[in-house]
Amino acid sequence: MVLTENSLSCDYSVEEAFKNSMLTVGAVGHHLLVAYMDVISVTVLLYEVIVNLSSEIEHIWLRRWSFLTVLYLIQRYLPFFDAAGLILNHDFGANLSPRICSLSYSISGWSFLVGMILSEVILTLRVWAVWKRSIPVAMGLVVFFLACWVPGFVWSAQFLGAAKFTTFSNTAGCFIIGGRDILYLRWVLLMVYDTGILVMILIPAIAAYKRGRRSSELVNTVYQDGVIYYAFIFLTSVINVIVNVVLPPDLMFLLSSFERVIHSILASRAILHIRQVALRRSRETSRSTQQSMSQVLFTTHDDHGELPNSNPSSPNRVRSLSWMPHSE
Structure with missing residues (x-):
């Protein structure tokens, strides 16, 4: 068989068309993988909100704002x-x-960043509370926060400004086809910040454990939730960085929605759990006080509701006075 220039050109065109079709199939497959992960993330968010709605109404909506x-x-x-x-x-x-794709992704990208920052602020305030609201610690946390998040704003602006999208007539959704490969740097800084905050909450937690001092349920809740939540966020950030570095560029958003949702869920749980424990302690204290008062009234009155003896040396009188708080 003799290959002519025309036949070579034809074969080359067919080969290029085949490659392009395979690339399109691969892009669609990756797009669906990211899309399904986004659906899973939203489902987790919706489930968590529904499950905790009654608690949220009681401890958030109906409390003083x-x-x-x-x-x-x-x-x-x-x-x-x-x-x-x-x-x-x-x-x-x-x-x-493509223009709508670029616009919607820019808005969602900034919303992601702002929402995650607000969640981190809530979790960071817990750490500051653990350190007894120390002013030097507060200043250090502010500097650390700005050092990790300001560059994230800059990189996000650069990434979103350079991102290019396209669409396919027979496939729904937007496909990213170009941009700057710098998004992973934001996740790296988030990982650094989470590591620092995890260490900050581990230090007093370990110190309290070594002293062997029994802490209140509220303090234990702050320690346990803080360590568990930040450890989980740190692990998620590590996996997200690996995804961005190792996998193809069109899979860089694979865990973005999941990490976004996890930040919101854990920050919300932190607040709800603290308020639940605080309210339970308040009710237990109130109930204990009422029981103590009933006991005092029972031991200081006779069957007719009268004091059995007005003598200060009376045993019943002594018992009632011993219950009363001493003024300093």
Whole structure:
């Protein structure tokens, strides 16, 4: 068989078309993998909100509002706007244009960043509380926070400004086709910050354990939740960095929604758990006080409701006075 220039050109065109079709199939497969992971993340978020809704109404909505309440509610429900709204539309939306894809992803990207920062602020405030609200510790936390998050803002702006998207007529969703490979740096800094905060909460927790001093349930809750939550966030950040470095570029968003949702869930649980324990302690203290008062009234009155003896040396009188708090 003699190969002519035309036949070679034809074979080359067929080969290129085949490669392009295979690349398209691979891109669609990766896109669906990311999309399904986003669906899983939103499902976890929705389930967690529904399960804890009654507790949230009791401990958040019906309590006196404060700055922390507003902070809680914003970071709690913002994922429904970015992860459940914009990102799922980005994954499954039909008849999207590259411009709409770029715009929606930019908005969701900034919303992701702001929401995660608010969640980190809540968790960081817990660490500051563990350190007895020390001013030097507060200053150190602020410097550390800015050092890890300000570069994240810069890299996010550079990444979102350079990202390019396309769409396929027979496939829903947006496909990233270009941009700067710097997004992983933001996850690296997040991992560094989580490591530092984990160490900050481990130091007093280990010190308290070594002293062998029994702490209140509220203090134990702060320690245990803080260590567990930050350890889990750190592990998620490590896996996210590995995904961004090792896997193909179109899988860089594989765990983005999951980490976004996890931050919101754990920060919310931290606040809810503390308020649950505090309210339970308050009720137990109130109940104990009422029982003690009933005991005093029972031992200081006779069957007719009268004091049996007004003599200060009376045993019943002594018992009643011994219950009363001593003034300093």
